[in-house]
Amino acid sequence: MAEVKPKTKTKKTRQQDPEGTKRNITEVAMREFVNRGLSGARIDEIAANTNTSKRMIYYYFGDKDRLYLHCLEEAYREIRDGETALKLDHLTPKDALKKLVEYTFEHNNNHPNFVRMVMIENIHHGSFIDRSDIIQKLNATVVNDLEEIYLRGVEEGVFRKGIEAIDLHWHISALCFFNVSNRDTFTKIFEKNLNSDAEQAKLCQQVVAMIMRFVAA
Amino acid sequence: MAEVKPKTKTKKTRQQDPEGTKRNITEVAMREFVNRGLSGARIDEIAANTNTSKRMIYYYFGDKDRLYLHCLEEAYREIRDGETALKLDHLTPKDALKKLVEYTFEHNNNHPNFVRMVMIENIHHGSFIDRSDIIQKLNATVVNDLEEIYLRGVEEGVFRKGIEAIDLHWHISALCFFNVSNRDTFTKIFEKNLNSDAEQAKLCQQVVAMIMRFVAA
DNA sequence: CTCATAACTAACTAATTAGTACATTTCTAT
DNA sequence: ATAGAAATGTACTAATTAGTTAGTTATGAG
CATH class of the missing domain: 1.10.357.10 (Tetracycline Repressor, domain 2)
Structure with a gap:
């Protein structure tokens, strides 16, 4: 059941925050893509500007193309x-x-x-x-x-x-x-x-x- | 006198053709840039589609940015x-x-x-x-x-x-x-x-x- | 003819960069 | 409390790719 997303029901003192992490990555990636284009965008640069690491980008989005597609959909x-x-x-x-x-x-x-x-x-x-x-x-x-x-x-x-x-x-x-x-x-x-x-x-x-x-x- | 361009006056059987080479590179580069964007364009791909070599791109245009600028000016x-x-x-x-x-x-x-x-x-x-x-x-x-x-x-x-x-x-x-x-x-x-x-x-x-x-x- | 220089070739390098392996921590359900 | 899964951090690798080195060939002036 890899698709089951843990909804952020309980907003107490949690240190793991998958939705927040995804959102954070998306925002930073969007900035990078709109400023440099798809090929010009750098995954390392995106990673450096998130609160998390490059590993998490690949963990949640798979690869650069899928991250871009996600940003495109988000923009729409x-x-x-x-x-x-x-x-x-x-x-x-x-x-x-x-x-x-x-x-x-x-x-x-x-x-x-x-x-x-x-x-x-x-x-x-x-x-x-x-x-x-x-x-x-x-x-x-x-x-x-x-x-x-x-x-x-x-x-x-x-x-x-x-x-x-x-x-x-x-x-x-x-x-x-x-x-x-x-x-x-x-x-x-x-x-x-x-x-x-x-x-x-x-x-x-x-x-x-x-x-x-x-x-x- | 590096700037003196040998004008193609005598169009006999010449094997060297600087103007033609430049034109050829520009055409191919333009295709690559408009299809893939500046960062997406690949110098190797451009080189492969010219009649000449990658070395000549650098010989005439210096670097990728200047090649791009040349294409931009050419388009205008x-x-x-x-x-x-x-x-x-x-x-x-x-x-x-x-x-x-x-x-x-x-x-x-x-x-x-x-x-x-x-x-x-x-x-x-x-x-x-x-x-x-x-x-x-x-x-x-x-x-x-x-x-x-x-x-x-x-x-x-x-x-x-x-x-x-x-x-x-x-x-x-x-x-x-x-x-x-x-x-x-x-x-x-x-x-x-x-x-x-x-x-x-x-x-x-x-x-x-x-x-x-x-x-x- | 010959010599200086421009035009050109092929193989190479150094850096960048997308993507991964592996280990660890946090959370959730029982 | 604990097992299993999800989330995360660190350090690495494999490929790609811009740019170069070290030379050869053609050309045109004298």
Whole structure:
């Protein structure tokens, strides 16, 4: 019964803490991966920054690839976990879409780890996503929510017909993702600091405007 | 006089071919870097795929980092070299902008090496761009062209006021870049094949629409 | 022709780094 | 309390991999 995890029921003075150790390793590994990429990440470096040893990384995660996959899944889980609380049903289609776009913009901005893990995954041609059962299941929601809003808008005559929800999601993602993924090179090449709150607020507003105008009837 | 390069004037039966060797190494290295990232790329693998030996990589490029930087610069050079022939001056602002966006979309699509090198560079926080004198100089043109078109459009009353050319460039880049950079993960997660010509044509048209509507008066 | 230098080859090294062997401690169920 | 399993620490190994050493061959100027 190797799969039986000892739940942390009794939180008294325990010195062994498997869940905590795993969590600690995951956090440190995530930092290392997002900063250096999959191949650039060093297991020794991760080990040195945990409260535990390299041995435990292999004990819990098997090898580097599986540790990376775990971090990738964790990044997807984190970003999707925060996504439920929007309550868009009782808003007008326009307001709902606006809120969704603003939210996506902020969300990408607040989760650079997610953005960077996806970048890394694309460098590796998405080969780890293939192997993950979990990630597939985490993504239906966004497009469904979006489709609902869009169809409602079309029905009410405020959105034009003929757009597919997934395409809309594609464009929203593009604008919000790129803002985080390419900030380093863009900032350096065009010598424009995009990190300030004011600049980000302006960009967010522009992204919203772009999407709203795109779907407008 | 170590810097004196023997120009390939006399192209008779020569067995030594420094320029060709460098070009060959660069091509192979580019393939390796874009497929595996900076840290994932293997010098031995590059060497094995050239017509020459590992020794020559070090002979001409010094070390792995400088080889990578050379490839990065080459990717920027390639993409900027193709950019001159647009001739947007005698078009209406709308047509000119449309053409520029279409062109950017196609150009990113046709130069995945460029897109992927920029992705890799962002993973590494743009640290190599810092070290490159060349790349800085290659980027003024796009934004200038765009600004000219935009200002002309504002003057003629077809574009609204208050948009900065660099922001416009930011959004165009986002939409066109993401289309290439994130295709692997997006395709796999949403199980939608975006590689077909029809799908790409649709996306391109939508990107154009999005930008045109965004700037419309 | 010949000599200096640039272009090139093959075999080697030093360091890094993913992964392991083995011993020990802590916990849990009986 | 104790046996068996899970969790952990220390020291090691085997492979990989960036980079080099020590040379040979081609080329072009004089």
